[in-house]
Amino acid sequence: MSEKIIKNNKVSLLEVARAAGVSKMTASRVLRNEGGYSEQTRAKVMQKVDELGYLPNRLATVFAGDKTSTFVGVSIPDLGNEVFAQVLESIDRKLGAFGHQTVLGLTQHTLQEEENWIRTVLSWQPAGLILTGRYHSPRALEMLKNAGIPIVEIWDLNSSPLDMCVGINHFDSGFDMGRYLIGLGYRHVGYVGTSHDVANAASTRLSGFCKAIEGAGGSVVKQLCLHDTATFYPGFYGTEQLLGSTDGIECVFYQNDAMAFGGLQYCESRRMVVPDDIGIAGWGNLPIASVVGKRLTSVHVPHLKLGQAAAEMMMARLSDEPIARTRDIGFRLIPGATVRASDSR
Amino acid sequence: MSEKIIKNNKVSLLEVARAAGVSKMTASRVLRNEGGYSEQTRAKVMQKVDELGYLPNRLATVFAGDKTSTFVGVSIPDLGNEVFAQVLESIDRKLGAFGHQTVLGLTQHTLQEEENWIRTVLSWQPAGLILTGRYHSPRALEMLKNAGIPIVEIWDLNSSPLDMCVGINHFDSGFDMGRYLIGLGYRHVGYVGTSHDVANAASTRLSGFCKAIEGAGGSVVKQLCLHDTATFYPGFYGTEQLLGSTDGIECVFYQNDAMAFGGLQYCESRRMVVPDDIGIAGWGNLPIASVVGKRLTSVHVPHLKLGQAAAEMMMARLSDEPIARTRDIGFRLIPGATVRASDSR
DNA sequence: GGGACTTGAGTTACCCGTAACGCTGCTATA
DNA sequence: TATAGCAGCGTTACGGGTAACTCAAGTCCC
Numbered sequence: 246m247s248e249k250i251i252k253n254n255k256v257s258l259l260e261v262a263r264a265a266g267v268s269k270m271t272a273s274r275v276l277r278n279e280g281g282y283s284e285q286t287r288a289k290v291m292q293k294v295d296e297l298g299y300l301p302n303r304l305a306t307v308f309a310g311d312k313t314s315t316f317v318g319v320s321i322p323d324l325g326n327e328v329f330a331q332v333l334e335s336i337d338r339k340l341g342a343f344g345h346q347t348v349l350g351l352t353q354h355t356l357q358e359e360e361n362w363i364r365t366v367l368s369w370q371p372a373g374l375i376l377t378g379r380y381h382s383p384r385a386l387e388m389l390k391n392a393g394i395p396i397v398e399i400w401d402l403n404s405s406p407l408d409m410c411v412g413i414n415h416f417d418s419g420f421d422m423g424r425y426l427i428g429l430g431y432r433h434v435g436y437v438g439t440s441h442d443v444a445n446a447a448s449t450r451l452s453g454f455c456k457a458i459e460g461a462g463g464s465v466v467k468q469l470c471l472h473d474t475a476t477f478y479p480g481f482y483g484t485e486q487l488l489g490s491t492d493g494i495e496c497v498f499y500q501n502d503a504m505a506f507g508g509l510q511y512c513e514s515r516r517m518v519v520p521d522d523i524g525i526a527g528w529g530n531l532p533i534a535s536v537v538g539k540r541l542t543s544v545h546v547p548h549l550k551l552g553q554a555a556a557e558m559m560m561a562r563l564s565d566e567p568i569a570r571t572r573d574i575g576f577r578l579i580p581g582a583t584v585r586a587s588d589s590r
Numbered sequence: 591m592s593e594k595i596i597k598n599n600k601v602s603l604l605e606v607a608r609a610a611g612v613s614k615m616t617a618s619r620v621l622r623n624e625g626g627y628s629e630q631t632r633a634k635v636m637q638k639v640d641e642l643g644y645l646p647n648r649l650a651t652v653f654a655g656d657k658t659s660t661f662v663g664v665s666i667p668d669l670g671n672e673v674f675a676q677v678l679e680s681i682d683r684k685l686g687a688f689g690h691q692t693v694l695g696l697t698q699h700t701l702q703e704e705e706n707w708i709r710t711v712l713s714w715q716p717a718g719l720i721l722t723g724r725y726h727s728p729r730a731l732e733m734l735k736n737a738g739i740p741i742v743e744i745w746d747l748n749s750s751p752l753d754m755c756v757g758i759n760h761f762d763s764g765f766d767m768g769r770y771l772i773g774l775g776y777r778h779v780g781y782v783g784t785s786h787d788v789a790n791a792a793s794t795r796l797s798g799f800c801k802a803i804e805g806a807g808g809s810v811v812k813q814l815c816l817h818d819t820a821t822f823y824p825g826f827y828g829t830e831q832l833l834g835s836t837d838g839i840e841c842v843f844y845q846n847d848a849m850a851f852g853g854l855q856y857c858e859s860r861r862m863v864v865p866d867d868i869g870i871a872g873w874g875n876l877p878i879a880s881v882v883g884k885r886l887t888s889v890h891v892p893h894l895k896l897g898q899a900a901a902e903m904m905m906a907r908l909s910d911e912p913i914a915r916t917r918d919i920g921f922r923l924i925p926g927a928t929v930r931a932s933d934s935r
Numbered sequence: 936g937g938g939a940c941t942t943g944a945g946t947t948a949c950c951c952g953t954a955a956c957g958c959t960g961c962t963a964t965a
Numbered sequence: 966t967a968t969a970g971c972a973g974c975g976t977t978a979c980g981g982g983t984a985a986c987t988c989a990a991g992t993c994c995c
Contacts, residue, residue, distance in 0.1 A: 308649055316714075323679065324678060325676060346695075347694040348661075349664075349694050393600075503878070
């Protein structure tokens with residue numbers, strides 16, 4: 246089935262050089278536009294490069310110069326979350342514009358997966374790493390410190406990053422949402438999410454949210470943390486579970502917009518009127534929120550800007566330009582129409 | 591700011607070997623579990639590996655063995671499209687399970703971007719490539735043929751792939767949707783999409799759709815191809831544009847579900863009743879479709895299975911197991927509630 | 936006790952580029 | 966005319982591993 250496929254018929258620089266009747270070094274110089282050769286020689290070499298379909302072997306280049314590669318390892322928890330997918334997209338675009346390549350790592354929100362991936366990706370001598378989240382396993386931390394390459398931690402702002410950091414303050418974003426809901430007169434609220442791990446941004450948001458609610462005399466009646474993905478359907482049945490088991494909840498805050506949409510659909514399917522009967526607040530401001538009739542109350546995070554900033558910080562560091570170690574990318578609360586308009590107690 | 595960071599303080603195998611008082615080769619054997627050493631030697635080497643925090647340099651390994659790496663290049667048009675994001679996710683998970691890494695390439699739906707990326711990624715000696723789409727630039731084709739590595743073309747089924755192929759027949763999926771709508775009595779339909787390029791799957795679907803409609807005496811009154819991304823908002827304003835410029839459209843077929851949702855929202859915002867006043871049909875079956883009150887008429891593509899299959903075909907080929915060259919992953923038309931229930935002319 | 940085999944190493948060459956240096960022959964200048 | 970300078974190109978060594986080979990010492994069997 247694949248006799249020829251296996252054979253490695255790669256053309257090396259030496260073959261190009263021989264075909265052109267020059268030394269390997271001269272061919273190398275031509276290909277790197279280094280100068281030190283005649284126009285005639287250049288033409289001959291380039292002709293052979295074309296004829297033989299020569300593709301340089303970058304492994305050898307990296308190897309020869311004892312440099313790092315143009316790989317940048319990028320770890321992302323999962324791509325089911327649209328926001329992360331778009332962060333990845335903007336990172337990759339920016340890195341690509343600078344001639345760097347993304348080596349992907351999906352950590353499934355676990356530090357162990359991240360550690361395994363870090364070990365592997367470091368063995369490829371990447372130019373740098375971009376990691377989602379500020380929490381890493383002890384062994385991961387040790388490897389990262391020894392790696393001696395630029396590292397950007399994204400998503401969760403961190404005043405003392407391993408190296409560099411860009412993101413938002415999740416505690417504050419939860420806190421602001423809590424205060425906003427309190428300001429609208431909500432006192433008994435619920436939460437639906439999926440994190441059962443304190444070491445992540447969603448938990449941090451929840452902490453901030455609780456602090457704001459409880460600090461103002463309200464109460465987070467129930468926090469539901471499902472063992473599922475943070476997507477539409479869990480939002481749907483999570484809401485059913487929350488409202489079915491607890492009375493008096495006036496408003497529900499969700500881990501993200503996808504879950505909030507699920508909750509919104511659940512409420513509408515049960516003929517509850519949002520926001521009259523119940524308030525719904527999401528987080529992340531998914532694109533779909535802009536077309537749905539009832540604007541979802543949410544928190545906007547400039548995720549494209551976040552990805553771009555991460556890639557830019559990486560590139561700045563790689564070219565030794567001065568750059569701030571941390572950058573707060575900011576967020577914006579979006580009032581929306583899925584919570585009551587003003588205090589109506 | 592980063593004096594130490596620049597310095598390359600990597601520990602090499604030679605240093606480990608010296609510290610352990612053995613030759614480089616012996617240390618290499620220990621690390622590869624090759625056998626041919628005493629338990630005592632093994633322990634000594636492993637102890638030094640730990641002490642020095644040695645991480646193997648895989649570039650060197652690949653280089654030395656003149657083998658391919660454990661990289662697999664994966665090209666995806668964009669991650670704004672949830673379906674592609676999830677295909678990528680399932681590919682990466684499966685590859686990861688086999689100890690391979692994904693090098694990402696976002697082609698932005700252009701063959702030129704794909705070609706550039708292919709050139710770069712091939713220079714890293716990847717074990718194989720997974721490419722979205724069956725169309726490639728002439729130079730890309732040449733490089734791919736010379737590369738001598740397994741290639742899986744995904745998404746768009748292709749009876750004569752470069753090497754292997756997994757996907758669905760997009761023409762058929764469009765055709766089936768057309769026939770379905772005809773069967774419900776629709777005769778004058780519209781289309782809203784974003785592709786202005788024949789060389790892609792969306793165009794192929796549209797062709798199939800038109801064939802079915804026109805073959806049955808109906809007509810595709812207007813095909814609107816926006817210069818925008820295939821997301822919610824373009825679906826919204828595209829529908830406005832379509833319905834504003836053309837009378838008598840009974841049903842609209844969209845390039846994908848995101849656009850269809852945008853259209854649905856537009857219709858509802860204008861107090862049009864779906865499906866009584868107008869029918870809406872999407873494609874791709876986004877997760878959100880499962881929670882929205884009115885089930886969107888769509889075509890389900892098993893995208894997770896698609897990604898898995900692609901990775902499995904790649905791995906099978908890499909380990910020289912027999913594997914079918916092409917695999918039709920199938921699709922399923924989802925009737926939904928956004929088109930009329932039966933012929934009601 | 937001698938030859939064959941096994942065990943546990945070490946040695947050498949090589950993968951494909953690039954840095955550093957060397958060499959040749961021509962030109963410009965004093 | 967001597968010499969410095971430089972364009973143009975070649976030679977050598979090297980990076981971090983691994984394949985293939987070699988080799989010494991111990992074991993086994995007849």
